[in-house]
Amino acid sequence: MAVFRSKSGVALATFAALLAAGCNSAPGASDSAVIDATSERSPDVAIDDVAADAASSADVHEDTSVAPPDAPPVALCVRSGRSDAGVSDGGALACNGAAALCDRRFDQVAYATTHNAFAVEAERFGAPNQRRSMRQQLEDGVRGLMLDVYLDFGRAQLCHGPCALGRRRLTDGLCDITRFLDERPGEVVTIIFESYASAAEVERSFVESGLIERVHEHRAGEPWPTLRSMIERDRRVVVLTDRDGGARPWYLNVWSHAWETPFSARTPMELDTCRMNRGSRANPLFIFNHFLTNPLASPELSAMVNNDPFLIDRARRCQRETGALPNFVTVDYYDIGSVLSTTRALNGL
Secondary structure, eight states: OOEEEOSSOHHHHHHHHHHHTTSSOOTTOOOOOEEEGGGOSOTTOOHHHHHHHHHHHGGGGOOTTSOOTTSOOOOOOOOOOOOOTTTEETTEEOBTTBGGGTTSBGGGSOEEEETTTTOBGGGTOSSOSBSSOHHHHHHHTOOEEEEEEEEETTEEEEESSSGGGOEEEHHHHHHHHHHHHHHOTTOOEEEEEEEESOHHHHHHHHHHHTGGGGBOOOOTTSOOOBHHHHHHTTOOEEEEESSSTTSBTTEEEHHHHEEEOOOOOOSHHHHOOOOOOSBOTTSSEEEEEOOOOSSSOOHHHHHHHSSTTHHHHHHHHHHHHHSOOOOEEEESSTTSSSHHHHHHHHTTO
16 A cells, blocks of 8 residues: 655645555555655646546446346447458468467467556546557557456446546446457457456456456466467456456466566666565566556656666566566556567567
8 A cells, every 4th residue: 555645735645545545555465655746747737626527427437227236147248240350470370460479378478568457548537547548558559458346336347446536347348358359369368457346246247248258267387378279269368366366267366377576666766676576486477567656657657667778678687587578568658658569579579
């Protein structure tokens, strides 16, 4: 849990404190910081107005026409038709855009990943972490999505802390992924949940979105399949979670499969570390957190760390020091800087 101090009045401190619970502070989180809000995003930002605007628009995302929470889930997502877009790479099968990745195991590939992928300006979230929609992120090449899920209005919702600051139904967010995978049969996508909802509540949204058809089942300690195998079986969605992991064969305990670097850096110097935070280095997946929070995310902070050579140099140094490929190269404002080209470089493309 981050502690916020502000010299700019109660508004920023209150808003930041509300968000603190949603900033990777899930049960068991060990990374913490005292954040000095004297270096806030901009003196011109009216935090009160942002929070009030998000709260007033929050109900727009709530669809009261859906079945009540205790009704059996049914498919609600309007599906896209199958397409061969992005499948061919010089006549060969392209896996996540490249034939060279097809015969690599899932844990031998790097994926551009968005932190709080749902908290976007387009959805009028207070204190967003991204500018572009989840669907646009996928179109641009993002293949890992960090999502925070809460129970609100009796439904699983994507929220960053208090849902009054912005919400979107989890079903709707997962529908974006379902339709993208309908149209792009050569792609593999990973979801990393920070969850404050039960596995049953999350599962309902997977059924309603149709994404349940594509989830990959996996046991800790078993070798990961190749991308080719996942694509041929159309089991192209890996789901990791910090709550109720293992409650379903496809709902995987993130810290049984992965480890991470710290997530509460305020400056580039604080970020420039390869030390382990949660998980175990014996786990095959490496979550490479690479974003700044001071006291919130901002395009200005992302511009400080999302560009090469800083990004690629840190990633390669951590790979050398730990012997692990950074699998999930996780950033705020992915459209700023070089995360997509850096991820290609890590994959040797």
